[in-house]
Amino acid sequence: xxxxxxxxxxxxxxxxxxxxxxxxxxxxxxxxxxxxxxxxxxxxxxxxxxxxxxxxxxxxxxxxxxxxxxxxxxxxxxxxxxxxxxxxxxxxxxxxxxxxxxxxxxxxxxxxxxxxxxxxxxxxxxxxxxxxxxxxxxxxxxxxxxxxxxxxxxxxxxxxxxxxxxxxxxxxxxxxxxxxxxxxxxxxxxxxxxxxxxxxxxxxxxxxxxxxxxxxxxxxxxxxxxxxxxxxxxxxxxxxxxxxxxxxxxxxxxxxxxxxxxxxxxxxxxxxxxxxxxxxxxxxxxxxxxxx
Amino acid sequence: xxxxxxxxxxxxxxxxxxxxxxxxxxxxxxxxxxxxxxxxxxxxxxxxxxxxxxxxxxxxxxxxxxxxxxxxxxxxxxxxxxxxxxxxxxxxxxxxxxxxxxxxxxxxxxxxxxxxxxxxxxxxxxxxxxxxxxxxxxxxxxxxxxxxxxxxxxxxxxxxxxxxxxxxxxxxxxxxxxxxxxxxxxxxxxxxxxxxxxxxxxxxxxxxxxxxxxxxxxxxxxxxxxxxxxxxxxxxxxxxxxxxxxxxxxxxxxxxxxxxxxxxxxxxxxxxxxxxxxxxxxxx
Numbered sequence: 001x002x003x004x005x006x007x008x009x010x011x012x013x014x015x016x017x018x019x020x021x022x023x024x025x026x027x028x029x030x031x032x033x034x035x036x037x038x039x040x041x042x043x044x045x046x047x048x049x050x051x052x053x054x055x056x057x058x059x060x061x062x063x064x065x066x067x068x069x070x071x072x073x074x075x076x077x078x079x080x081x082x083x084x085x086x087x088x089x090x091x092x093x094x095x096x097x098x099x100x101x102x103x104x105x106x107x108x109x110x111x112x113x114x115x116x117x118x119x120x121x122x123x124x125x126x127x128x129x130x131x132x133x134x135x136x137x138x139x140x141x142x143x144x145x146x147x148x149x150x151x152x153x154x155x156x157x158x159x160x161x162x163x164x165x166x167x168x169x170x171x172x173x174x175x176x177x178x179x180x181x182x183x184x185x186x187x188x189x190x191x192x193x194x195x196x197x198x199x200x201x202x203x204x205x206x207x208x209x210x211x212x213x214x215x216x217x218x219x220x221x222x223x224x225x226x227x228x229x230x231x232x233x234x235x236x237x238x239x240x241x242x243x244x245x246x247x248x249x250x251x252x253x254x255x256x257x258x259x260x261x262x263x264x265x266x267x268x269x270x271x272x273x274x275x276x277x278x279x280x281x282x283x284x285x286x287x288x289x290x291x292x
Numbered sequence: 293x294x295x296x297x298x299x300x301x302x303x304x305x306x307x308x309x310x311x312x313x314x315x316x317x318x319x320x321x322x323x324x325x326x327x328x329x330x331x332x333x334x335x336x337x338x339x340x341x342x343x344x345x346x347x348x349x350x351x352x353x354x355x356x357x358x359x360x361x362x363x364x365x366x367x368x369x370x371x372x373x374x375x376x377x378x379x380x381x382x383x384x385x386x387x388x389x390x391x392x393x394x395x396x397x398x399x400x401x402x403x404x405x406x407x408x409x410x411x412x413x414x415x416x417x418x419x420x421x422x423x424x425x426x427x428x429x430x431x432x433x434x435x436x437x438x439x440x441x442x443x444x445x446x447x448x449x450x451x452x453x454x455x456x457x458x459x460x461x462x463x464x465x466x467x468x469x470x471x472x473x474x475x476x477x478x479x480x481x482x483x484x485x486x487x488x489x490x491x492x493x494x495x496x497x498x499x500x501x502x503x504x505x506x507x508x509x510x511x512x513x514x515x516x517x518x519x520x521x522x523x524x525x526x527x528x529x530x531x532x533x534x535x536x537x538x539x540x541x542x543x544x545x546x547x548x549x550x551x552x553x554x555x556x557x558x559x560x561x562x563x564x565x566x567x568x569x570x571x572x573x574x575x576x
Contacts, residue, residue, distance in 0.1 A: 186393035189363050189389075191395075193361065195458065208397045285397045
C-alpha cells in the first residue's frame with residue numbers, strides 16, 4: 001500500500017501532475033477502451049491477411065487465407081473419422097495425447113527438479129554429489145537426445161515422456177538451486193532464534209523463500225515441455241499435434257500446419273496462464289517489480 | 293497489566309550473561325589476512341539490566357551480539373547464560389535485527405504467531421498471546437498486512453512483538469532503530485523503554501548513537517577499536533524517563549563521546565600513524 005501510494009497518490013494531487021507520469025504508471029482508467037486497443041493490431045493483421053488472399057494479391061497455395069485455415073481446423077475437430085482422411089475428427093484425441101504427454105513429463109520434472117534443486121542450493125553434500133552431473137548433462141541439447149532415447153525406448157510413450165521430463169527438469173532444477181541459495185541469512189537465523197530446529201529450516205524458510213524462483217522454473221519448464229512434445233511427436237511417437245503437423249507437411253497441407261501451430265500456441269498459453277495464476281495467489285507477499 | 297501474568301518468571305534471577313575471554317577472528321577474503329574482531333573480551337551482564345554496546349564502526353559490537361545469540365561461535369573463550377555455555381540460537385534469547393528479518397511470506401499475525409507455533413502451544417493460547425502483543429506494540433488493525441506493506445517503524449514493531457511473544461528472558465537488539473526515520477526512532481525508543489520496564493527483561497542493545505545509549509541504558513559499554521575489547525563501562529545514574537536536554541544528560545554525553553572519539557581516531561588515522569598496538573599483525 002505504502003509503496004503504491006508513493007507513486008500514484010501522494011505524488012499526484014493535481015491533474016497536471018498525472019500527465020507527467022509515464023503511460024505505464026498511470027492508473028488504468030481506460031477500461032473497455034484499453035481492451036479494445038489491445039486487440040486492434042492483431043485484428044488488423046488478420047483482416048489484411050484475409051483481404052489480400054481473397055483479392056488474390058498473392059498465390060494462396062503458399063499461404064492459405066485465415067478462412068481456409070479455420071475450415072481445416074473445423075474439419076480436423078468435428079469432421080467424420082474415416083479410414084482415408086487421416087486428420088478428420090482426430091483433433092480432440094491428439095490434443096489429449098499431446099497434453100497428457102506434456103503433463104506427465106512436466107509432473108515428473110517438477111517433483112524431481114524442485115526437490116533436487118532446493119537440496120542442491122541448500123545442502124553442500126547434495127550439491128557436490130549431484131550438481132556436477134546436472135551441469136555436465138545440461139549443455140547437451142534435448143533434440144540431441146532424440147536418436148538415443150528412440151533407440152532405447154523405441155517409437156513409444158517412454159521416449160516422448162522421458163525427453164519432455166528431462167527438458168523441463170533443467171530450468172526447474174537450476175532456478176530452484178538459485179532460489180534456495182539466495183535465502184537471506186537473517187531469515188534462517190530468525191527462525192532458529194524462534195525455536196525452529198535446524199532440520200526444519202528447509203521446509204519453514206528455504207522453501208517459501210525460494211517460491212518465486214520455483215515458479216519461474218516451472219513456467220520455463222512447461223514451456224520447454226510444449227516445445228519438445230512437438231519435436232518428439234514429429235520423430236518418435238504416433239499421434240498428437242506434432243504428429244498431425246508432420247503428416248500435414250508430407251501431404252502439403254499448409255492450412256492444417258497453421259491450424260496445428262495455432263492449437264499448440266493456445267495450449268501453451270493456457271498452461272502458462274494457469275501457472276501464473278497459481279503463482280500470483282501464492283506469492284501475494286512478493287512485491288517484485290510489479291508493485292513498486 | 294500484561295506483565296502481571298509473567299510476574300513469577302520475572303522475579304527469578306534468570307538472565308545473567310557472562311562473556312569470558314571471548315575471541316573471534318575472520319579471514320579477510322580480499323587481503324588473505326586474519327582480522328581479529330574480538331580479542332579477549334570479558335563482560336558480565338546482570339539479570340533485568342539494559343546494557344548498551346557502543347563503539348566505533350567495525351569494533352565487533354555486532355559480532356559479540358551474534359555470539360551471545362548463538363549465530364556465531366567464538367574462536368576462544370565462551371559465553372554463558374545462567375552458567376550454561378551458549379552453543380546455538382534458541383528461543384531463550386530473542387533477537388531483533390536491524391533489517392527486521394520478518395518472514396515476507398507471512399502476514400503480521402502469522403509472523404508473531406511463528407515462535408508460538410514452534411513452541412507447540414494450543415491454538416487458543418496462540419491467538420490470545422498474539423492479540424496481546426499486537427496491541428502492546430500498537431499494531432491492532434494491521435494483522436493481515438504483509439511486511440512489504442508496512443513502514444520500517446511498523447516492521448520493527450512486528451519484529452519486537454515477535455520476540456516478546458515467545459517471552460525470552462533475554463532480548464538482543466542489533467541497531468534495531470538504525471534504519472527508521474528520526475521521529476519514528478524517538479517513539480520506538482520510548483516504547484522499548486516502557487516495554488522493558490514492564491517486562492523486566494535483560495536487554496543487550498547495539499547502537500552507534502550516544503544519545504540512544506544514554507537515554508535507554510543502565511550501563512553503557514564503550515568498546516575499543518578493532519580488535520574489540522571493553523574500553524569502559526559507564527553506569528547511567530539517571531531516573532526514567534530521561535531528559536536528553538538536562539545538564540546531567542549532557543555530562544554523560546560529553547564523557548562518552550570523548551571515550552568513543554579516541555577510539556574512532558584510531559580507525560581513521562593515516563597508516564603511518566597507526567602503531568603496532570593499534571593493529572594486530574596477520575598471523576602466518
